[in-house]
Amino acid sequence: MSKRETYETRTEEILLPIVEKYGVEIYDVEYVKEGSDWYLRAYIDKEKGVNINDCEAVSRALSDELDKADFIEDAYILEVSSPGLGRTLKKDKHLQKSLGELVELKTYKPINGTKEFEGTLKAFDEKQLVLETEEEKELVFERNDIAMVRLAFDF
Numbered sequence: 001m002s003k004r005e006t007y008e009t010r011t012e013e014i015l016l017p018i019v020e021k022y023g024v025e026i027y028d029v030e031y032v033k034e035g036s037d038w039y040l041r042a043y044i045d046k047e048k049g050v051n052i053n054d055c056e057a058v059s060r061a062l063s064d065e066l067d068k069a070d071f072i073e074d075a076y077i078l079e080v081s082s083p084g085l086g087r088t089l090k091k092d093k094h095l096q097k098s099l100g101e102l103v104e105l106k107t108y109k110p111i112n113g114t115k116e117f118e119g120t121l122k123a124f125d126e127k128q129l130v131l132e133t134e135e136e137k138e139l140v141f142e143r144n145d146i147a148m149v150r151l152a153f154d155f
Helices: 003-022 052-069 092-097
Strands: 025-034 037-045 076-081 102-111 114-124 128-132 138-142 146-151
Touching (some): 003 025, 003 037, 003 052, 052 076, 102 128
Parallel strands (some): 037 076
Antiparallel strands (some): 025 037, 102 114, 102 146, 114 128
């Protein structure tokens, strides 16, 4: 397991009782380097969305617990926030919650001349993902070919 994966997994373990206490759930945890800075980001969510008070309460509690555990070697910036409207669907649990929703999908290589697709998420498994377009055409993508999937803004 890489350092990044270890930090993310350990942070999720520390975060679990905190989110239960505050009535929210863990959407995702990521440890990333941007420029010269490391960021530890915890994305939280709940049925009707999180607000600034939820983020602040979880951030304070998580910060205290991370200080006690002191397992991250690098200096980092802690951020706790909502995953947002155009949330990235990285994990199977994200895809499961988004079945029937309009999504945007980007591929690594062009397929029929394009890398960007939009449609309703119809199905997925460990190898493939299925979208239905506005024209009611089903598009099947190999998961290895997918660079990113996120909820589409539907205004």
